[in-house]
Amino acid sequence: MSGGGGAHVRRTWRHVELQFQGDVTQTRMSRWFPQRLHVGYTxxxxxxxxLHPAPRRIGIIGLGGGAQAKFCHRHLPQAGIEVAENNAGVIALRDAFRIPADDARLHVACVDGARWLRGQRGSFDLLxxxxxxxxxxxxxxxxQAFYDDCRAALGADGVMASNLYDTDIRAHLTRLRxxxxxxxxxxxxxxxxxKVVIAWNGAPxxxxxxxxxxALPWAARGQLRAGFRRLSQAWARSTPH
Known part of the structure; x- marks a missing residue:
């Protein structure tokens, strides 16, 4: 199944995958547990x-197979979720990945993520x-301008997380810092x-x-426990005592 723009679905007996040209896998979903965060970095x-356990408004740039959008929609019922995805072909495949339809809490827009973010000043608790x-x-x-916009799009105590893949990690970290x-x-x-980068405003x-x-639903705890512990350990190492 193809959604256009180079995006297509590959199915195996265990997984549904979103792939781009060159067989680059962007998302892998378990056919038996479609709501779980299957890939570790997610x-x-x-x-x-x-760092911000009860976000009221979440922004996501990059829908992909919707793993994180689905997780937030299911387990963070207090949150509104805005998703920017610039590939209409990816959005066209949302049903294959069981991404909920847009509703009062979830909205997916086909827009340029960098341009969209400039209009979101102070909007998000989690990006x-x-x-x-x-x-x-x-x-x-x-x-650098994009990362400045990321910070500006967060509230006073907002937090962002970024997946750095196949890129110059050092350059991204320098700009983020x-x-x-x-x-x-x-x-x-x-x-x-x-590599996953976490950045934040304020002093959590x-x-x-x-x-x-x-404080999270039971079904979310097991998925996030290891990540919480790794982040808390990194936090402890970086925080002056």
Whole structure:
């Protein structure tokens, strides 16, 4: 099944995958557990919830197979979710990945993510960046100005998480640290080439991991426990005592 724009669906007996030209897999969904965060880095990105456990408004750049949009829609009922996806072919495949239809809490727009973000000043408690294609992260989502816009789009205590894949990690980290005045942590994803970066506004005082997990629905806790712990360990190492 193809949605156009180079995006197509590959099905196996266990998985449904969103692929681009060159057989680059962007999303993998379990056919038997379609609501779970199947790929490790998506769980690590949502470890950002440890720093802001009850977001009221979530922004996502890059729909892909919708794993994180589905998770937030299912497990964070207090949150409104805005998704920017620039590939109409990807959006056309949303039913294949069981992404809910737009409703009062979820809206998916076919827009340029960088341009869209400029109009979102102070809007989000949580911002998730997971936009890449067969060539890696688009240039428009890699500039200093873009990361400045990311910070500006967050509320006073907002948090963002970004998936860095097939790119110049050092350059992205340098720009993020400039934009967020050094409030940035990098988490390596075990067994994968992805790096997840967490950045934030304000001065969070996160609860102990077990307490933070207890505030989430039961079905979400097991998926996020390892990421919460890894982020808390990185936080402890980076925070002066």
């Amino acid at each position: 769980r690590t990105m949502l470890a950002a919830l440890w 998730l960046l997971d936009a890449y294609d067969a060539q890696g992260i688009p240039a428009a989502l890699s500039t 400039r934009s967020f005045d050094g409030r940035v942590l990098k988490l390596d994803e075990p067994g994968m080439s992805n 005082h996160p609860a102990p991991v077990d307490a933070a997990l207890a």
